[in-house]
Amino acid sequence: MTKILMTSVRDDEQPAIKEFAKEHGIEIETTPKLIDDAVDLTAGVDGLVIQQRSKVDPSVYAKLAANGLKQIATRTAGFDMVDIEAAHEHGLTVTNVPAYSPRSVAEHALMQIFRLLRKSYRFDAQVARGDFRWFSDEQALEIHTATIGIIGVGRIGGTLARLLKSLGATVLGYDTKPRDEMKEVVEYTTKEDLLKRADAVSLHVDLNPTSIGLMTAADFQLMKPTAGLVNASRGPVVKTADLIAALKSGTIAAAALDTFEGETAVIQTDRSKTGLADVPQIQALHDMDNVILTPHIAFFTNLAVKNMVDISLNDVLLVLAGKQSPHEVK
Numbered sequence: 001m002t003k004i005l006m007t008s009v010r011d012d013e014q015p016a017i018k019e020f021a022k023e024h025g026i027e028i029e030t031t032p033k034l035i036d037d038a039v040d041l042t043a044g045v046d047g048l049v050i051q052q053r054s055k056v057d058p059s060v061y062a063k064l065a066a067n068g069l070k071q072i073a074t075r076t077a078g079f080d081m082v083d084i085e086a087a088h089e090h091g092l093t094v095t096n097v098p099a100y101s102p103r104s105v106a107e108h109a110l111m112q113i114f115r116l117l118r119k120s121y122r123f124d125a126q127v128a129r130g131d132f133r134w135f136s137d138e139q140a141l142e143i144h145t146a147t148i149g150i151i152g153v154g155r156i157g158g159t160l161a162r163l164l165k166s167l168g169a170t171v172l173g174y175d176t177k178p179r180d181e182m183k184e185v186v187e188y189t190t191k192e193d194l195l196k197r198a199d200a201v202s203l204h205v206d207l208n209p210t211s212i213g214l215m216t217a218a219d220f221q222l223m224k225p226t227a228g229l230v231n232a233s234r235g236p237v238v239k240t241a242d243l244i245a246a247l248k249s250g251t252i253a254a255a256a257l258d259t260f261e262g263e264t265a266v267i268q269t270d271r272s273k274t275g276l277a278d279v280p281q282i283q284a285l286h287d288m289d290n291v292i293l294t295p296h297i298a299f300f301t302n303l304a305v306k307n308m309v310d311i312s313l314n315d316v317l318l319v320l321a322g323k324q325s326p327h328e329v330k
Helices: 011-024 035-042 060-066 084-089 102-117 120-128 155-166 191-197 217-222 240-249 280-287 302-320
Strands: 003-006 027-030 047-050 071-074 093-095 147-151 170-174 200-203 228-231 254-257 291-293
Touching: 003 035, 011 027, 011 302, 035 047, 035 060, 047 302, 060 084, 071 302, 084 093, 093 302, 102 120, 102 155, 102 200, 102 228, 102 254, 102 291, 102 302, 147 155, 147 191, 155 170, 170 191, 191 217, 217 240, 240 254, 240 280, 280 291
Parallel strands: 003 027, 003 047, 047 071, 071 093, 147 170, 147 200, 200 228, 228 254, 254 291
Antiparallel strands: none
């Protein structure tokens, strides 16, 4: 019987895992550990599925190959935690899940756009202090009167664009490869024009050498002082020091961040007692009333979790059968 090891498994993933194992007649062993700490468990298994944000320890690849494994499947869209070259050098095929549920992240971004337009971050902070007043500069924009800019109009950004268009918003898009089928929904323009015109800017780009530091001080200077930024893509896309400066100076009004630089130090940890002094940039963001932080949970929906499990396990079975997965990372 085929046996697959899944690492970093959460309780909410277990129902989908058990359903897949039963449906395909395979054995799936799970552990909450990272692969770095669970590599010994790969002895005697046929396949491996991981999920983590931290880099896989370089020693892991040789150990996996020595244990007879032929592949690594990550049940995430991002795969920068895996050294693809090192994996290939050890004969390991790498797969990811590029589209587990575009609506999950798109709906989260839409929610945050609404929160920025309605200035809920200010009311949250005021009410938390016991202040129930409202002020003239807290008047909101209705979505159908707003212009929303989307940087990266791919699967997720395109889904968000359609949701926004259905609500009557004007949708601007910037993408290095504009798609003809989106032109009825999105007004494609330059990055500079988008930043100047948008009431909120939402980022939906992959993490690659061209997207690191995509948003810097010069970009924030182009935005309206009343505009907000949503980042539900990857943390390094935004230069955090520049964002903090822009938020403090009033260059832009607010930010809603589901991903942020240095997040691996805090995500899935309880900092209520220890604080954030060791991560000063995150501390600065956390302390500002005009910043909404969420712990990288835009993906975290019922359908997305099931798809991440199912697609990654299907990829393992394809590779073990000597077939090529459509999600192989070259």
